[in-house]
Structures are given as C-alpha cells and as structure tokens.
Amino acid sequence: MHARLLRDGARDLLRDPTGIAGIVAVVLDPADEASGKAAASLLASALDEARMAAENDAPEGGALLDAVARAVTGWEADRPLEPAQRLRLAQTHARAGLAAPPFARLTADIMAKSEAPSGDMPDLGALLDPILEEMDDAPLQVHAAFSELLAGLPPELAGVLISMTVGRPGKVEARLGLYWLLDPNPDLRLAAATALLSRAEAGTLAPExxxxxxxxxxxxxxxxxxxxxxxxxxxxxxxGGPPAAAPASTLHRAAASLPDGAGAQSLVAALQTGSRRGVAMMMLKQGHGVKDTFVIPCTSATEQKQTFVRILDEIETFDISPDMLAGALARGLGEGLASGRMPAPGIVDLAEILGPDALSPAVGDAEAILEAIGAAGVLADLSGTRRTALLKASADWADRFEQADSWFEDTGALRAAIARARTDKGRETAVWKHLSTRRAWWARQFAVCAATLKSAAGVDPALWLSFAAVAQALLEGRSLKRIPIMTGIMAMTLEADAARDDAVAPIDGADPADEIAALLAQAGITDAYLHGYLTALAITPQEPSPQDWLGGLLGGIEFPGAGALDRLMGFVVFQANALDEDAGDPETTIRALATFDADGLRHWATGFDALLTVTRRYWPARSLAADDKRVLQDIARAAKGAEGETLRRVLPSWVAQRHALRK
Incomplete structure (x- = not known):
C-alpha cells in the first residue's frame, strides 16, 4: 500500500509539478524526522518517474527536474544550502538512479567554507558498520545504501572511501568492490579496481x-x-589453486515479457544455489542494456513458487529456456558496452549463479538477434505469399499481446510536430515522418519479441515468425504503411496524443500557471529550452519583430481558445522582459545555468539555437567577432549533444558582453 501511494503521488507530481517546491522545502528543513523521511521518499519516487520520462524523451521528465532545481534555487536565494542539505538532495537523486545535480554536490569550496572540520577523513566504521549490521546477508542492499551516502561527495573523496571500504578484510567488503566495478563514474570504478588489486596482492581476496x-x-x-x-x-x-567448489546452482524456471513501448523487457527466474533459494528480477531496456537486476531471497520452495507466481500475475510473460535467459542478458550486456552504459551491479550475483561463461557480452542489434534465432534462413525458405501473410498477421498483435497497448511513440519533438499540424492528414504525416527515423529501433523491438516467443513454451511458431518477418521487413526498407503493426503504432500514437491533450486541456477556473505549464509541455518546451530561447532574444544584435520571435516559439502550440493564447503570450513576454534585465549580470546567469544538469544545458542550447534560426537576419555577420562566432558554434554543438561544461563556464560573461553591445 505504501509503495503504491508513493508511486501514485510521484506520477501526480510528474503530471503537475507545481507541488514539488513544498516537498523540497520539507526535505531541506523537516519539522521532524518522520516528515523528513516521508518527503525524501516522495521526492525520490518523483525523481525516479522523471528519470524514466526523460530517458524516453517525454518532456514531463525535464519539466519536473527543472521544477526541483527551481525550488532549490528559490530556497538558496534566501539562505545558503548547508552541506548536509546538499547531501540529502544528492541521496534522493541517487535513490532515483540520477547523478547528483550541481546544487546537490559538495565542492572543495563548499567544504572549505563549512564550519565542520575538513582535514580529517570521515570515520569509515561509523558509516559502514551500522549498514553491515543491518544488511550483512544482503550485500547488494549494502552497496545501494552506502552509494547513497557517497552521492554528492567530490569524486576524489568518494573514491578514497570506496578504496578504504573494499580494502577492509571482510568478505562483504570485497563483494562491494565487484559491484563498484560497474559504477557509471570511471573514478569510482578505478578506486574499486585498485582496491581489489591490493587485496589480490595481499592474498585477502577470496578465490570464489x-x-x-x-x-x-x-x-x-x-x-x-x-x-x-x-x-x-x-x-x-x-x-594458483582452483577456487573452492561452489554449491551447485539450479535454474528451476524462467519467464520473460515482451518489451513495452519504451523498449523495457522484464525477465524473471527461480534460482537455487545449494540450499539458498531466490527469485531473480531483471530488466533490459533498448538503448540502455541491463537496467536492473536483483534477487529476492526465499526461505522455502513454497515461498519461492508463490513469489514467482505473484510476479507473473502482474505482467504477461512467457516461460523461456535457461539458454534464452542467458542470451537475452548477454545481448543486454553487449548493447550496454557498445553505448557506454554500465550494467546494473546486481548482475554480479547472477554471474555467480549462471556461471562465468553464460554472460559474455553479445552483439544485440536486430540483425544479430535474427541471426541468433535462425530467422533469416527460415524466412528465406518461405514463399513470398507466406512472408506477406506473416506481415499481415501483425494486425492482430494488439489483440493478442498485453504489452502491445504501450507500443506507440511519445517524445517532445513529436508532440511539437503533431501540434504544428492543422489537419488530421497533417498529424498522420508528422507521425509517419517520425517513425521513419525509428526503423532500427522498432526492428530490434520486434526481433526481441521473436526471440522471446521462439523460446516460449506452448506458443504457436507462426507468432515468432510473424515478428521476425516484420523486423526483417523494417531492416530491408519496406514501406511502413504496408506493415499493419506500424499503421497501428501510428494510430495509437495519435490516440495517446489526443488523450493527453484532453487530460491537460484547460477547464473553467483552472489556475493560469497550470494552464501555461500544460501548453508549454504539450509543445515539448522545457524551462531550460525557454530560458535559452529568451537569452538569445536578449542579446540579439538587432531587435527582431515580435512576429518572428514569438512565432518561432508558439507556432507549434495548438490553443484551445484565444484566451489561452493571450495568457501564454503575456507570460512569455513577461519572462522575456525579466531575462532581458538579468542578462547583463553574469552572476544571475551563473545561478540560472547551475540549475540545469547536462540534459538541461542541452535543452538550453537547443532553445538558444532555435531563436537564432528563426531570427537569423537579425544577427548580421559584421556584428559578430570571431569569439562570438566560436561561442555560437559551441552552442549549436551542445544542442546536438556535445559536452557543454566548458560552454557553461563561458556563457555568463559572454552573454553579459553581448547584452552590453546591444544596449
């Protein structure tokens, strides 16, 4: 019940983040311990929802993260954040799988200004021993708890603490080192590897x-x-010397879902090592690799069976073979390695159970998956009529598989494209254009489905072949409109967009701020994007006409009435005037940019570049020095995903200089 309430509250905040400031305030200054813990749990859950939305390019994710940053900035305007408050914010972000944003990090300057003595290292025993006493038989939970404590610390200090932890003589501490080898931060991985090397040299690393x-x-x-x-x-x-013989491991049963619309596939396995039983939960996500892995311990065969069945009751799954389970994990590992994403640390425990050779990274693109399951050869032996029939069978997938209900597209850019269209035909064209850029993604999605269903017990072979045929057709460039499931995805995308518009449509008596936020979100305009757009407006060498700069910003929004248009224009003009006043102060720009993480800075640069694009004639080349052109090029590169931390340092003084020249 508690978990469901947290999830529901977090999703409400994702839809409408106006209440997040109050929650942040309680986290920073709780009336008592209970309220502080409750607020931190809700904030972490909301951040988790925001992370998932941002991963899927849904603008609500960035909007909620921006709202949290704004709330913290508002707090800091009245009083500086104490180090303990920064760490508290860092821990809530870590619990949600997010790196600590700038406002939640302890820098050397902040630590130097702190009244607490900074010359002495923290008492590692005081930090770690209580966690070990509470969770000694659950090393992965120890890792998660200790990682939360390290979140927000300077990487150098966190690395030292990891080295000291892994260097302690306990067996649990050594296993923590294995988990930290998979940390996203390369400095922390190096600290763990170096500590494991020291243990190996000292002979204190257990053979197993x-x-x-x-x-x-x-x-x-x-x-x-x-x-x-x-x-x-x-x-x-x-x-030398072989490791001590490990207890025999048995995989009693395994099951897998089909991937959902975000590309996330759930795997479940009932495992036994010696007398210890458990149910392993794994999640693979296209583009991310092995996202999550953990084992739920069970005290008996009965409890294990009940746990397994309860999980299967929550989602449609298919029983699969042990080889299919290992193959899916291997492809997830390969995809993560290729994209620079580390697997979830819990996979260390699975490697111990499944054996050292079961989890070698494998190529995980659609072609490789189809090759691994022998689809190409089977399809090549079929007649053209039979292959066409397999493609047509995809029209029935939505009725046959529960996960197909989530097979639609939803990104900020697509929302804006749909909103710009003025006719049903135009909206369909916008979705088809977007889908044409997603051929490889959907081909892999359906290849994973084919691999899962081929291994599934009691499933008609025609089903896996149908998925394989569609995946191959997508790779071969067949017209999307001639593939029934793609037509269905197009229709479901428009249905989902219309349903979301209905959900956020202004109603009589609605708060104007909520209405404005909903309209901006509908067009995929985040706070960071708007700030970048209006910053560019504030320093445009020649003042553009309102038609040019307002049209470029609001042209992608479908308004429910003239009143909504007037309110949004009033809001944007007010924000533009306020930012024009602030642009000459580098300190104000520094504070504003500090609220944006790497993705936020990319959105900022995208907004800036968008204004530049629609007002190009107001930026004559003769008004720009070589340094100005370099900065503009750096902004354009940052908008496309290039590293932006150097740009973050340059922007405040550059914006102030350009603003002064315009004046």
Whole structure:
C-alpha cells in the first residue's frame, strides 16, 4: 500500500509539478524526522518517474527536474544550502538512479567554507558498520545504501572511501568492490579496481570472488579501471589453486515479457544455489542494456513458487529456456558496452549463479538477434505469399499481446510536430515522418519479441515468425504503411496524443500557471529550452519583430481558445522582459545555468539555437567577432549533444558582453 501511494503521488507530481517546491522545502528543513523521511521518499519516487520520462524523451521528465532545481534555487536565494542539505538532495537523486545535480554536490569550496572540520577523513566504521549490521546477508542492499551516502561527495573523496571500504578484510567488503566495478563514474570504478588489486596482492581476496573477475572484465570499457583489474586477475592466477567448489546452482524456471513501448523487457527466474533459494528480477531496456537486476531471497520452495507466481500475475510473460535467459542478458550486456552504459551491479550475483561463461557480452542489434534465432534462413525458405501473410498477421498483435497497448511513440519533438499540424492528414504525416527515423529501433523491438516467443513454451511458431518477418521487413526498407503493426503504432500514437491533450486541456477556473505549464509541455518546451530561447532574444544584435520571435516559439502550440493564447503570450513576454534585465549580470546567469544538469544545458542550447534560426537576419555577420562566432558554434554543438561544461563556464560573461553591445 505504501509503495503504491508513493508511486501514485510521484506520477501526480510528474503530471503537475507545481507541488514539488513544498516537498523540497520539507526535505531541506523537516519539522521532524518522520516528515523528513516521508518527503525524501516522495521526492525520490518523483525523481525516479522523471528519470524514466526523460530517458524516453517525454518532456514531463525535464519539466519536473527543472521544477526541483527551481525550488532549490528559490530556497538558496534566501539562505545558503548547508552541506548536509546538499547531501540529502544528492541521496534522493541517487535513490532515483540520477547523478547528483550541481546544487546537490559538495565542492572543495563548499567544504572549505563549512564550519565542520575538513582535514580529517570521515570515520569509515561509523558509516559502514551500522549498514553491515543491518544488511550483512544482503550485500547488494549494502552497496545501494552506502552509494547513497557517497552521492554528492567530490569524486576524489568518494573514491578514497570506496578504496578504504573494499580494502577492509571482510568478505562483504570485497563483494562491494565487484559491484563498484560497474559504477557509471570511471573514478569510482578505478578506486574499486585498485582496491581489489591490493587485496589480490595481499592474498585477502577470496578465490570464489577472484574467479568472477575475468567475467566482470568483459563488461568493462577499455580504461584505467580495467587495466587495474587485469593486474588483480594476474595476481590471482599466479597465486594458483582452483577456487573452492561452489554449491551447485539450479535454474528451476524462467519467464520473460515482451518489451513495452519504451523498449523495457522484464525477465524473471527461480534460482537455487545449494540450499539458498531466490527469485531473480531483471530488466533490459533498448538503448540502455541491463537496467536492473536483483534477487529476492526465499526461505522455502513454497515461498519461492508463490513469489514467482505473484510476479507473473502482474505482467504477461512467457516461460523461456535457461539458454534464452542467458542470451537475452548477454545481448543486454553487449548493447550496454557498445553505448557506454554500465550494467546494473546486481548482475554480479547472477554471474555467480549462471556461471562465468553464460554472460559474455553479445552483439544485440536486430540483425544479430535474427541471426541468433535462425530467422533469416527460415524466412528465406518461405514463399513470398507466406512472408506477406506473416506481415499481415501483425494486425492482430494488439489483440493478442498485453504489452502491445504501450507500443506507440511519445517524445517532445513529436508532440511539437503533431501540434504544428492543422489537419488530421497533417498529424498522420508528422507521425509517419517520425517513425521513419525509428526503423532500427522498432526492428530490434520486434526481433526481441521473436526471440522471446521462439523460446516460449506452448506458443504457436507462426507468432515468432510473424515478428521476425516484420523486423526483417523494417531492416530491408519496406514501406511502413504496408506493415499493419506500424499503421497501428501510428494510430495509437495519435490516440495517446489526443488523450493527453484532453487530460491537460484547460477547464473553467483552472489556475493560469497550470494552464501555461500544460501548453508549454504539450509543445515539448522545457524551462531550460525557454530560458535559452529568451537569452538569445536578449542579446540579439538587432531587435527582431515580435512576429518572428514569438512565432518561432508558439507556432507549434495548438490553443484551445484565444484566451489561452493571450495568457501564454503575456507570460512569455513577461519572462522575456525579466531575462532581458538579468542578462547583463553574469552572476544571475551563473545561478540560472547551475540549475540545469547536462540534459538541461542541452535543452538550453537547443532553445538558444532555435531563436537564432528563426531570427537569423537579425544577427548580421559584421556584428559578430570571431569569439562570438566560436561561442555560437559551441552552442549549436551542445544542442546536438556535445559536452557543454566548458560552454557553461563561458556563457555568463559572454552573454553579459553581448547584452552590453546591444544596449
């Protein structure tokens, strides 16, 4: 019940983030311990929803993250954040799987200004021992709890604490080192690998844990951490002697869902190692690899069976073979390695159970999946009529599979494109244009479905072949309109867009601020995008006409009436005037940019570049120096995803200079 209430509250905040400021205030200054914990739990859940939305390019994610940053900035305007408050915010972000944003980090300057003594290292025992006492039999939970404590610390200090932790003599501490080898932060990976090397040199690394190192090495990028791990592996090999015989492991049952509309696939396995039983939960996500992995311990075979069945009752799944389970995980590992994303640390425990050779990263694109399941050969042997029939069978998928209800597209850019269209035909064209850029994504989605259903017990073989045929047709460039499921995805995308518009349509008596936020979100305009757009307006060498700059911003929004248009125009003009006043003050720009994380800065740059595009004639080349042109090029690159931290440092003074020249 508590978890459901948290989830529902978090989703409400994602839809309408206006209440997040009050929650942030309680996290920063709780009336008592209970209210502080409750607010932190709700904030972490809301941030988790925002993370997932942002991963899927839904603008609500960025809007909620921006709202949190605004709330913290508003708090800081009245009083500086204490280090403990920054760490509290960092921990809530870490719990949601997010890196600590700038306002939640302790920098050297902040620590130097703190009244607390900074010369002494924290008492590691005081930090770690209570966690170990509470969770000694759950190392993965120890890792999660301790990682939350480290969130927000300078990487150098966090790395030292990890080295000290892994260097302690306990077996749990060594396993924590294996988990930290998979940390997204390369500095923390290096700290863990170096500490494991020290243990290997000292002979304090248990053989059964040392035996896992070659497997983990396959999951790491070629960096300093892997080089240090190579040293640990060599030390273990020179020490000689086989590891102690591990208890036999058994995979009693495995099941998999089809991937949902975000590309997330759930895997479940009932496992036993010796007398210990558990149910493993895994999530793979296209573009992200192995997103989550953990094992739920069970005290008996009965509890294990009940847990497994309860999970299967929550989502449509298909029983699969152990080989299919390992193959899916291997493809997830390969996809993560190729995209620079580390797998979830819990996969260390699965490697121990499934064996060192079961989880070697494998190529995970659509072609490789179809090749692995033998689809190409089977389809090649079929007549053209039979292959066409398999494609036509995709028209029935929505009625046959529960997950197909979520197979539609929803991104900020697509929302804006749909909103710009003035006819049903135009809206369909916008979706088809978007889908044409997503061929490879949907081909892999359906290849995963084919692999799952081919391995599934009691499933008609025609089903997996139908998915394989559609995946192959997408790869071969067949017209999307001649593939029934793609026509269905187009229609469902428009239905979802219309349903969302109905949900956010202004009603009589609605708060104007809520209405404005809904209209901006509908067009995929985040706070960061708007700030960048209006910053560019404030420093345009020649003042553009309102028709040019307002049209470029509001042209993608479908208004429910003239009143809504007037209110939004009034809001935007007010914001433009306020930002024009602030643009000459570098400190104000520094504070504003500090509220944006890397994605937020990309949105800011996208907004800036959008204004530049629609007002190009107001930026004559003779008015721009070489340095100005360089900065504009850097902004354009940041809008396309290039690293932006150097730009973040340059912008405040540059914006002030350009603003002064315009004046």
């Amino acid at each position: 844990l040392g035996a896992l190192l070659p497997t983990l090495r396959k999951w790491l990028p070629d960096d300093a951490a892997r080089a240090a791990l190579d040293g640990a592996i060599r030390r273990q090999m020179r020490r």
